Amino acid sequence: MRKIGPHPRRSDCPIACTLDLIGDRWNLLIIRDLALGKQHFDELVESEEGIATNVLTKRLKYLCEVGLIKKLPSEDDARRVCYSLTAAGESLEGPLEAIIDWGLENVPNTRLIPAMAR
């Protein structure tokens, strides 16, 4: 992933810029999980893909900083943190669906996880 903050963008192409923002192996999976209703660190860790905790921590912080997700304390449990999508994060549903469709058609033996059935 790219260092966050004011780095020189590679170009003004919307594809390049979007890849600079979320073009790695984990960001979209975190956004997928939050879109499915997961809220907490350990729920995200338990996803099938097996993200390492240091990587998850870094990505969550990063996604907050770029405004795709937000982080709120739980009301009833001071240890708990609730992560959720911002409006910008939710708007990634379009690309996400296009990727899902492509994957289902072009990568053998892929299937939607039950929680994603539409």
Place this chain on the structure above:
Amino acid sequence: MRKIGPHPRRSDCPIACTLDLIGDRWNLLIIRDLALGKQHFDELVESEEGIATNVLTKRLKYLCEVGLIKKLPSEDDARRVCYSLTAAGESLEGPLEAIIDWGLENVPNTRLIPAMAR
């Protein structure tokens, strides 16, 4: 990027599988350029984003191996190689358009490069 070949997939999720296949900073930009009609190594190197030649070589080889692009010799010049999209590569136009739309709306100051005007 992930090592190519028979690696254990992270999950059967079409998003995860698609990211395993092309989820990095360069693959989609190469596919974009080929979709725009570029054919040769040096045309790809000259793109605004400035890919290093060693990285481009590796990605071209990889994208051939996974069947998203194909490599053919030129008829008139034995040095020249013509890269182009396979049918599977062309089918990435859907995700690509979704990403373009998202980028244009959500990343400030992005614009289509002239060749992409639709």
Place this chain on the structure above:
DNA sequence: TTGTTTTACTTGTCAATAGAAAGTAAAGTG
């Protein structure tokens, strides 16, 4: 109230990858 568990991280280590710059080799051109 003391020990255990839960939650959300942080740290350390090692291997793999990315990126920059320079070099190379075969084919074509004047």
Place this chain on the structure above:
DNA sequence: CACTTTACTTTCTATTGACAAGTAAAACAA
């Protein structure tokens, strides 16, 4: 026969990723 073009390859360094272990604060259980 020198020079250029094309498509790489090599070398080096710095960053990142994966894995394992550790930590700290809050909550719960006895």
